[in-house]
Amino acid sequence: xxxxxxxxxxxxxxxxIIMLPSTASEAYKLGEMLVVDATTGALTKCAAxxxxxxxxMEEYTAPATGNRDIRxxxxxxxxxxxxxxxxxxxxxxxxxxVTLHTDGLQVTATATNGDFEIVKKLGTxxxxxxxxxxx
Numbered sequence: 001x002x003x004x005x006x007x008x009x010x011x012x013x014x015x016x017i018i019m020l021p022s023t024a025s026e027a028y029k030l031g032e033m034l035v036v037d038a039t040t041g042a043l044t045k046c047a048a049x050x051x052x053x054x055x056x057m058e059e060y061t062a063p064a065t066g067n068r069d070i071r072x073x074x075x076x077x078x079x080x081x082x083x084x085x086x087x088x089x090x091x092x093x094x095x096x097x098v099t100l101h102t103d104g105l106q107v108t109a110t111a112t113n114g115d116f117e118i119v120k121k122l123g124t125x126x127x128x129x130x131x132x133x134x135x
Contacts, residue, residue, distance in 0.1 A: 002031025002105040003055055005073075006082040006131055015076060019069040020054065022062040028070055031083075032056040032104040043070065045104045051115045052100065052134060055081075075134050080119050082131055083107055090124040098132075107132060 008014070021042040022028065033052035034043045046052040057071040086101045089109040097114030098107045107116050107130060115134060122129040 001082075001084040001127075001129070002029060003033060003081045003083045004031055005055070006080045008076070008079045013078070015073040015079070017057055017071050017073055020072055022060065022067045022070045024062055024067050025064050027061040028056045028059065029105060030056060030059050033075070033100055034072060034104070043072065046100055048100050048102050048108070049113045049115075050100075052104075077133060077135050080131050080133050082129065084127050084129050085109060085124075086126060088125055089118075089121065089128070089130070092118060092121070092124075094118050094121055 023042040023044045033046040034054040034056055035046045035050060035052060037044045052075050054072040055075055057073060060070050084106045086106045087109040092109050096111055096118055098116050099110045099114045101108050116132040117135050119133055120131040
């Protein structure tokens with residue numbers, strides 16, 4: 001399961017979809033967490049130890065040349081996202097932080113350098129659902 005907006009503390013606020021440049025030869029997934037590459041100025045998958053700034057809103061595989069802008073929304077600390085754990089999260093408490101998985105679509109149970117706050121656990125095992133925010 002990829003990230004999807006669950007709710008927002010601002011009473012049903014829906015962030016606007018914006019268009020930003022894609023990186024050549026990169027595949028983007030709906031619900032993938034992204035960042036802007038400081039060197040190229042284009043979107044790329046968020047690293048597991050980084051804080052995401054955008055959520056991808058479409059599937060797109062960029063060609064080597066002639067790639068286009070893609071649809072994204074800005075990640076907000078007031079937005080709660082729905083996704084899944086990729087590992088057993090029995091020992092992770094609600095309110096604690098976990099990291100982004102390397103696929104950019106889920107969270108881990110790793111607490112070290114975590115950027116995702118667990119708002120509500122909907123299970124504790126691998127592939128169980130969880131509500132998170134990026135504080």
